Amino acid sequence: MKLDPSFIWTAFVKLLSAIPTTLEITFVSVFCGLIIGTITALARIYRIPVLAQLSSGYVTFIRGTPMLTHLLLIYFSLPMLIDGLSSEFGLGWNSARIPMIAFAFVSFSITAGAYMSEVVRSGLYAVDRGQMEAALSVGMTTPQALRRVVFPQAFAASLPNLSNSLIGMLHGSTLAFTVSVVDLNAKAQIVASTNWKFFEAYLAAALIFWGLTLLIERITAFVERRINVYNRGGVA
């Protein structure tokens, strides 16, 4: 078999149509994961009874099992759950109508949530205790203090880790093809098998992933510069 350089370009163009799906999966799961992660991190930091233990259990179980397993577990359990609820309460739902990508959204959000929980927790710990005290002494309520003072600084502190997680989820989103979602990687496989030019197609996919990753890196670097104007840097 010989390398066909021109097919790399052909595949590249064909793959572009799958970028929105890949980005959609990535951003939905990172966004939902950030919300789950924030709630679980706060529950653990404030040692809220029951919720804190549940959160810790969630984090160790999800981080202790592969992302692909989460996807399969959701893929096989969610329809049962939905049909079960539907027949129990006569809701008229039908699991067959769930779009495949929804399974990816749900399961990857759960995956991302566990990793984000640690990212958010470290970010919150990076904010000096005195910041919270100052906010309270000014007369803010705890939620106001969190929103106005703690979260913005925690976000700035966890930005490098957040971008790490975002990149991880971008690459992890390729697993969605196991539940027949046509993401970038799946598209590459389709393009490759119809032409029998696997290497070229996957190389094109790799280049696109790299490009997207570079973009994420650039954007976070930009945001970091903007958001960290107040910070003169740590040890450097």
Add this chain to the structure above:
Amino acid sequence: MIKLRGIRKSFGRQEVLQGIDLTVEKGEVVAILGPSGSGKTTLLRCINYLEKPSDGTIHISDFSLDCKHAGKKEIHALRQRSAMVFQQYNLFNHKTALENVMEGLVIVKKLSKDEARKRGIQLLEKVGLGAKLDSYPSQLSGGQQQRVGIARALALEPEVILFDEPTSALDPELVGEVLAVIRRIAKEGITMIIVTHEMGFAQDVANHVVFMDGGVIVEEGPPSELFVNPKEERTKQFLKRYTPEFSYSI
């Protein structure tokens, strides 16, 4: 008027405040002195509930709170009646000097941004930082940061401003500028409680001096008495380290 009655606080098994009674009249400047670990900072932090007292009552003018049965609402109401100036400044790091002063006005006092800005600029000019409005805390010296902290506390127009060793983290050259600002606002009749190690300053600015040790108030009185003629042996011993035995200057 501020009245503390029977304030107790324990950390684990150690009782660091063993029933403190203290009355501060409106417009009075009270200095709390004492060795490290005497409970003076804890007492100050109890007044605005950064530390939760285990027992006692706190009255600030018309508002009173029973520490045993304090709910979130009461605590919040209590905090709005006081403001704190911290040893480590604790300015909001992600906000400029002006934004630091505006924050409480906009979020807590619900002033419009324009009004808050006007008031913020006024106050920062008052503490001598009119030229540093848009500087972040990391761009300011310790003394400047503390003056922003004072402006932030003043902005809230609280019944009392609590100073927790406001100059302890500053190098000697910067202490003066902060003390000068505190001295100036003391003259305006704002009620203040100051925990400090600056004996000369306490003697000079305070109307009332409290000496604490081991979680109790050992002695209190006007500075002219407490510094010159302390009654308790422990007070004498403590002051000896700070004041020269005799001063021959005329």
